[in-house]
Amino acid sequence: MLTINNLSMQFGGRVLFKDVSVGFRKGECYGIIGANGAGKSTLLRIITGDLEPTGGSVSIGKGERLSFLRQDQNAFDSYEVVKTVLLGYKRLVEVMVEKDALYAKPDFDEKDGIKAGELEAEFAEMNGWTAESDAENLLNSLGIPESAFHKLMGELDAKLKVKVLLAQAIFGEPDILIMDEPTNNLDDHACRWLEDYLMDFPNTIIIVSHDRYFLNKVCTRTLDVDFTEIREYVGNYDFWYSASQLLLRQQKEQNAKKEDKILELKAFIARFSANASKSKQATSRKKALDKIDLDDLKPSSRKYPFIDFKSQYNIGNDVLKVTGVSKKGYFKDLSFNLVNTDKVAVIADNTLAITKLFNCLAGVDKFDSGTYKYGITIHFDYIPQNFTALNKIEDSLVDYLRPSAIVKTDSYIRGYLGRMLFSGDEALKQVKVLSGGEKVRLRFVQKMFDPGNLIILDDPTNHLDLESIESLNRALNNTKSVLMFSSHDRQLLQSSANRIIYIRKDGSYIDKCMPYDEFEEYLYNLNQTEKETT
Numbered sequence: 001m002l003t004i005n006n007l008s009m010q011f012g013g014r015v016l017f018k019d020v021s022v023g024f025r026k027g028e029c030y031g032i033i034g035a036n037g038a039g040k041s042t043l044l045r046i047i048t049g050d051l052e053p054t055g056g057s058v059s060i061g062k063g064e065r066l067s068f069l070r071q072d073q074n075a076f077d078s079y080e081v082v083k084t085v086l087l088g089y090k091r092l093v094e095v096m097v098e099k100d101a102l103y104a105k106p107d108f109d110e111k112d113g114i115k116a117g118e119l120e121a122e123f124a125e126m127n128g129w130t131a132e133s134d135a136e137n138l139l140n141s142l143g144i145p146e147s148a149f150h151k152l153m154g155e156l157d158a159k160l161k162v163k164v165l166l167a168q169a170i171f172g173e174p175d176i177l178i179m180d181e182p183t184n185n186l187d188d189h190a191c192r193w194l195e196d197y198l199m200d201f202p203n204t205i206i207i208v209s210h211d212r213y214f215l216n217k218v219c220t221r222t223l224d225v226d227f228t229e230i231r232e233y234v235g236n237y238d239f240w241y242s243a244s245q246l247l248l249r250q251q252k253e254q255n256a257k258k259e260d261k262i263l264e265l266k267a268f269i270a271r272f273s274a275n276a277s278k279s280k281q282a283t284s285r286k287k288a289l290d291k292i293d294l295d296d297l298k299p300s301s302r303k304y305p306f307i308d309f310k311s312q313y314n315i316g317n318d319v320l321k322v323t324g325v326s327k328k329g330y331f332k333d334l335s336f337n338l339v340n341t342d343k344v345a346v347i348a349d350n351t352l353a354i355t356k357l358f359n360c361l362a363g364v365d366k367f368d369s370g371t372y373k374y375g376i377t378i379h380f381d382y383i384p385q386n387f388t389a390l391n392k393i394e395d396s397l398v399d400y401l402r403p404s405a406i407v408k409t410d411s412y413i414r415g416y417l418g419r420m421l422f423s424g425d426e427a428l429k430q431v432k433v434l435s436g437g438e439k440v441r442l443r444f445v446q447k448m449f450d451p452g453n454l455i456i457l458d459d460p461t462n463h464l465d466l467e468s469i470e471s472l473n474r475a476l477n478n479t480k481s482v483l484m485f486s487s488h489d490r491q492l493l494q495s496s497a498n499r500i501i502y503i504r505k506d507g508s509y510i511d512k513c514m515p516y517d518e519f520e521e522y523l524y525n526l527n528q529t530e531k532e533t534t
């Protein structure tokens with residue numbers, strides 16, 4: 001069993017946790033939720049030993065193995081795919097290396113022989129002889145083609161990469177499985193596969209995620225990280241959400257009697273556990289819900305950032321004309337003409353094709369052939385998906401933003417940072433320490449000083465918490481700028497796009513002026529007709 005005892009963590013004056021204790025039991029799946037920057041990844045890094053806490057301790061049962069899927073999906077870029085999976089079982093790889101070194105010794109003696117025997121026994125115990133084929137089977141079941149097994153991780157599309165990292169995390173069935181945002185970049189098929197896998201997983205699981213659907217599917221308990229505390233709820237995300245909404249409303253109704261409030265809560269819990277009866281943990285959950293101490297439930301206090309892309313540049317009729325552009329392996333002979341009311345969602349079978357297209361249009365990369373031309377009134381902004389470059393920047397947020405700000409004073413820049421929830425000392429921390437979601441918010445601030453009249457965004461909702469996604473959604477709906485964006489968030493695609501460009505596996509494309517749901521229907525009918533004619 002894993003326990004954290006009286007854990008405290010602070011960075012400078014910022015306290016993330018104060019005296020937190022939680023026990024993680026076998027057979028349970030814990031969903032860790034909380035706003036961007038609340039301290040979720042930090043908690044996981046403390047549990048896995050990557051980071052020393054300021055106070056308190058973490059203890060793990062003797063001989064228990066822990067594995068970790070990190071939020072940074074580029075950490076293994078220089079390793080081969082199969083090797084990356086094997087590295088999930090660290091001890092196994094260590095034994096392999098030690099064995100090889102021993103057998104390669106020119107003066108192999110009796111002592112070495114004994115050592116080799118011990119290593120061989122340990123190796124067999126860990127199913128070492130079948131490790132490579134086990135890893136390949138795992139990759140297979142996640143839908144990774146054999147042709148990718150010996151490629152470097154850095155050569156893979158984000159969607160494939162995250163699957164390999166998943167395989168790495170679950171390889172050899174660890175006692176404690178820890179995952180930081182596993183569904184980012186994960187396609188539907190692999191998501192369903194992971195849900196099934198986790199629901200049958202016999203050991204302890206700890207997951208950080210902003211994906212509400214996924215959390216509801218797999219979690220048996222919810223841990224809400226909020227203002228230096230971690231509150232444990234029996235049940236999934238929906239239960240946490242409904243309970244905290246109800247509590248918030250009750251808190252506002254100051255005159256209501258305490259007994260009435262308790263009755264209402266009890267009725268709520270009874271209703272909720274009745275609805276939850278389809279899940280496999282239904283019975284135990286119901287029992288646990290009955291025992292909930294009502295005083296333990298507290299409403300959560302989330303904040304919404306204010307995102308706004310209001311451009312000062314008028315926009316003419318010529319926006320962007322793309323003629324017959326190609327990029328080998330991604331798209332061919334792609335042509336489109338943007339008009340000044342367009343809000344284009346670009347979707348693709350291979351999401352790397354979108355990133356290539358956007359990079360070429362932004363001048364970061366080059367098309368193999370074809371031409372493109374922006375209208376003379378166009379000022380464009382590009383918000384790329386990858387922000388690993390920020391990991392090395394030691395400047396404070398204020399200094400980092402200064403070159404992009406229209407007025408260079410601290411107070412002007414801090415005003416913008418405050419809207420994006422970086423207030424007080426937060427504005428002075430180094431860029432490189434920001435959490436995943438905070439880095440995305442920083443990118444938004446940078447573009448909000450003087451937004452272009454054409455904005456290109458590559459999967460901006462990755463890493464964002466629900467409040468930030470809603471704010472972004474509103475900003476994209478309200479802006480008069482022409483948009484071209486990609487997203488795995490269906491809600492965003494549905495509400496913000498009026499035109500869809502779909503790049504298919506074979507590099508061909510479909511371009512339709514219609515909302516996302518209509519496009520899905522169009523595509524479904526198209527696929528049916530294609531099936532009938534073949």
Ligand SMILES: Nc1ncnc2c1ncn2[C@@H]1O[C@H](COP(=O)(O)OP(=O)(O)OP(=O)(O)O)[C@@H](O)[C@H]1O
Nearest residue numbers: 011036037038039040041042433434435436437438
């Ligand atoms: N070395 C450091 N020095 C100062 N502040 C830090 C340091 N490391 C992390 N932080 C801050 O601690 C907070 C928690 O970061 P963490 O990465 O744990 O957030 P998170 O809950 O995982 O957020 P997200 O949902 O965006 O991934 C952030 O505000 C971050 O800027």
Ligand SMILES: [Mg+2]
Nearest residue numbers: 041071435436
């Ligand atoms: Mg995080």
